[in-house]
Amino acid sequence: MDSTRAFVKDVRRVVIKVGTAVVTRADGRLAVGRIGTLCEQIQELNSRGFEVVLVTSGAVGVGRQRLRYRKLINSSFSDLQKPQNELDGKACAAVGQNGLMALYDTLFSQLDVTSAQLLVTDNDFKEPAFRRQLTETVNSLLSLKVVPMFNENDAMSTRKAPYEDSSGIFWDNDSLAGLLALELKADVLILLSDVDGLYSGPPSDPQSELIHTYIKEKYEGAITFGDKSRVGRGGMTAKVKSAVYAADAGVPVIITSGFAVDNIIQVLNGKVIGTLFHQDASSWVSKMDDAREMAIAARESSRRLQAMSSRERSKILLDLADALEAHEKLIVAENEADVEDAQQAGYDKSLVSRLALKSGKISSLSNSIRVLANMEEPVGRVLKRTELSEGLVLEKTSSPLGVLLVIFESRPDALVQIASLAIRSGNGLLLKGGKEARRSNAILHKVITSAIPKSVGPRLIGLVTSRDEIPELLKLDDVIxxxxxxxxxxLVTQIKTSTKIPVLGHADGICHVYVDKSASRDMTKQIVLDAKTDYPAACNAMETLLVHKDLVQDGCLNELISELQSRGVSIYGGPRASSSLKLPEANSLHHEYGSLACTVEIVDGINDAIDHIHQHGSGHTDCIITEDQEAAEVFLRNVDSAAVFHNASTRFSDGFRFGLGAEVGISTSRIHARGPVGVEGLLTTRWIARGSGHVVNGDQGIAYTHKNLSLAA
Structure with a gap:
């Protein structure tokens, strides 16, 4: 749920205002289908425990259409030739109110909902006693699950032309809805319109954008509204005026379309639709501006970094490695404080394990950074060179992606790896770590940015400290x-559903080891124990052990289970293994333990193992142990995972171990990078053409050669 809509989880009392353009069709007749959909949504909210108050327009429009018809059939031909006077609005309201409420009552009755009609005038609200009685009556109705339905009593209003006069305590049903929301202490006001919300310009203009959150300081006076409603008397101008009034007084307001079949339900489910008016919206501006400013600063710094020579960028990394080692004691002290707090807070052992910077970790990180610093220059490499025509050469070159946003949990060492990879690849970087590593991340960020020269600027790498900033950053698809x-x-699923920005990563690390019937027992034991126990919290640790059925009979599987249990591993069985070996059954075959636990299952052979992996795996890393080379090739060719191994522990699926220097993460995506993502995964490509006055000119007079040239040319 977007942070700006988080308040809806506490909403109980709702005021809904439906405009004339929603309840009537273009010809003035009632839009029975739309009103029916509205009633169905209110019935659902009623059944879910919401208290719903409805403010409905439409009486004047319906009455006008009916009276025009009556006048037409009662007029002579000569009468129709005379100038026609506009019908009296009060008479229209009196006639239309009857038909409007009759339709609501019929539709609600079909849904087993009881409604009540309350007609009010502007003058009524001048009396404190009336306001008190109003609240008591509405509270009584709501306690009985009755839907109070309000409308301005235009027929009896003492104003000369209430359907045109914009003065008084309220002046139309939009302002009445705002007034009632405050009087009745509503938790939210929903104003239904014939458009999706408030736009930055005319909704029909393709350049206009829907404003999801109205910022008074930003938009007041900057938006020009078009004509008023085709049938009502307010249109968007009245809605915005009412929304600002109610929101300033503390009631959140959402303007959204009344034409959609479930917009009210979607609003109350927290979906970001329509335009939100909120008392705290102005304070959100600073968060949005801060997030954008941070991202823009990272982009500007990255461009200065890219302008440096390869040697200068390498020196930054070497300085960074030295700085980490120089501040090791301080880093470890801050990390130990985080670990202690996490233990006292009762975090899972697997999380605490990932959080801790174990002995020698800083030295290991520094050495991996030096490997990165000394690697071949990755930025600006010519990947392909083609002669398009004589004297016109096109080059495909490697290029930084731009600005990366990395959101990670628990592991502070990930911050160091990601930052060093960003520097090597010429990218700007924004980092958000988990609150459990707050001290560790802060000191590491301080040490890293201290190694970045002023000519680039420390804002190349920004540290996001508040969780509230994440939703705003995820909106910045034009900068990140x-x-x-x-x-x-x-975490991964939430992010993928919350942004338009491309997301790279993996949701699960469900790694399999399949032991084939020809596997060496000694090798099997070594690989299985390493894959599960070397670092069980890692995403490349074995989670499921698949064993050929023949190895059950010869005792190999029992030996493996005993060895694992002797190392503290809890064993759960798939359907076959739990039945034949009397193991506790696994809750799911698609499960990442992230701890000293794993699932064991028996399969008929290699094809059965491959099918199991495809059905229950996550496409991360899978391994076969076998002495049968043909079986190995079948497995390597057919298992569709990011990394597939033969006779090697799944723990090798790692950027450092792959020789990438470090990794920003492991990707199971099928576009861009896949598997451990190092420097190359943080690069894209661009094209550079060099000519000497070449022009297309309709492709006349140019001879295309499309000749591949040597990269060393």
Missing amino acids: DLVIPRGSNK
Whole structure:
């Protein structure tokens, strides 16, 4: 749920205002289908425990249409030739109100909902006693699950032309809805319109954008509204005026379309639709501006970094490695404080394990950064050179992506790896770590940015400290080029559904080891124990052990289970293994333990193992142990995962171990990078053409050669 809509989880009392343009058709007749959909939504809210108050327009429009018809059939031909006077609005309201409420009552009755009609005038609200009675009556109705339905009593209003007069305590049903929302202490006011919300310009203009959150300081006076409603008397101008009034007084307001079949339900489910008016919206501006400013600063710094020579960029990394080692004691002290707090807070052991910077970790990180610094220059490499025509050469070159947003949990060492990869690849970077690593991330960020020269600027790498900033950053698809989540399935899924920015990563690390019937017992034991126990919290640790059925009979599987249990591993069985070996059954075959636990299952052979992996795996890393080379090739060719191994532990699926220097994460995506993502995964390509006055001119007079040239040319 977007942070700006988080308030809806506490909403109980709702005031809904439906405009004339929603309840009537273009010819003035009632839009029975739309009113029916509105009633169905109100019935659902009623059944879910919401208290719903409805303010409905439409009486004047319906009455006008009916009276025009009556006048037409009662007029002679000569009468129709005379100038026609506009019908009296009060008479229209009196006639239309009857038909409008009759339709509502019929539709609500079909849904087993009881409604009540309350007609009010502007003068009524001048009396405190009336206001008190109004609240008591509405509260009584709501306690009985009755839907109070309000409308301005235009027929009895003492104003000369209430359907035109814009003065008084309220002046139309939009302002009445705002007034009632305050009087009745509503939790939200929903104003239904014939458009999706408030736009930056005319809704029909393709250049106009829907404003999701109205910022008074930003939009007041900057938006020009068009004509008023085709049938009502307010249109968007009245809605915005009412929304600003109610929101300033503390009632959130959402303007959205009444033409959609479920917009009210969607609003109350927290979906970002329509335009929100909120008392705190102005304070959100600073968050949005801060997020954008941080992203823009990272982009500007990255361009200065890209302008440096390869040697200068390498020196930044070497200085960074030295700085980490020089501040090791301080880093470790801050990390130990985080670990202690996490233990006291009762975090899972797997999370605490990922959080801790174990002995030698800083030295290991520094050495990996030096490997990165000394690698071949990745930026600006010519990947392909083609002669398009004589004297016109086209080059495909490697290029930084731009600005990366990396959101990670628990592991502070990930911050160091990601930052060093961003520097090597010439990218700007925004980092958001978990609150459990707050101290560790802060000191590491401080040490890293201290190594960045002033000519580039420390804002090349920004540290996001508040969780509230994440939703705003995820909206910046014009500034941020790639989001990389490193964490739980829930985290990755939330991010993928919350942004238009491309997301690179993996949700699960469900790695399999399949032991074939020809596997060496000694090798099997070594690989299985390493894959599960070397670092069980890692995403490349074995989670499921698949064993050929023949190895059950010869005792190999029992030996493996005993060895694993002796290392503290809890064993759960798939359907076959739990039945034949009397193991506790696994809750799911698609499960990442992230701890000293794993699932064991028995399969008939290699094809059965491959099918199991495709059905229950996550496309991360899978391994076969076998001495049968033909079986190995079948497995390597047919298992569709990012990394597939033969006779090697799944723990090798790692950027450092792959020789990438470090990794920003592991991707199971099928576009861009896949598997451990190092420097190359943070680069894209661009084309550079060199000519000498070449022109297309309709492709006349130019001879295309399309000749591949040597990269060393």
